[in-house]
Amino acid sequence: MILEKERKQIITFSLKMLNDNxxxxxxxxxxxxxxxxxxxxxxxxxxxxxxxxxxxxxxxxLNGNLIEGKAPSSELEMHLIFYRNRKEINSVIHGHTKYSTAIACLQKPLPAIDYMIALTGNFEVPCAPYASYGTKELGDNCFKTMGDGKACLLANHGITTVGENIESAYNILSQVEYIANLYILSKSIGEPIILDKYEIFNMIERFKNYGNK
Structure with missing residues (x-):
């Protein structure tokens, strides 16, 4: 059985994604x-x-040909486009998270109300235009909208995050969902203050060296 380690990691993080809601x-x-x-x-x-x-x-x-296992996810093309074009990316996660998807249903980006949004490599989490699930158009929209970042909302659908490993991609998914929850809560009691994009870009630079000392 090839890629045994990767298979087990996918099961571990799939269950974690389910258990973490x-x-x-x-x-x-x-x-x-x-x-x-x-x-x-x-x-x-x-x-x-x-x-x-x-x-x-x-x-x-990378052409989508099945080598082993069951039929792949219908969103296969949305994963492959990142591996074909971004050499630093080794894991992609697509989730139907509650709060991030709620914002995606507004077809608006998630703004920087919390500095941890810098983990995404951008000053906001952009929202890709709507396309039907499982289509090449959805993958293209996600890839183009995410740009050099690591997270993208999918209009009226969900969210996709990427990372250099599965732990990184999952952490970004979790953090974005937390920020989306904060945004919705803060909107219910007032108008949240959006952090300056220069502060977020400063955080992006600082995070590059976080944990290396």
Missing amino acids: LTNGTAGNISIFNKEKQLVAISPTGIPYDLLTPQDISIVD
């Missing part, structure tokens, strides 16, 4: 790119997270 049912998907083998491990379509086995995890090449 960052998705529901079989919604959402996770992938990991193995650069050495030039293969992608991705969660399969339609199987509940708590029933996943390592053998179920789909293994595909």
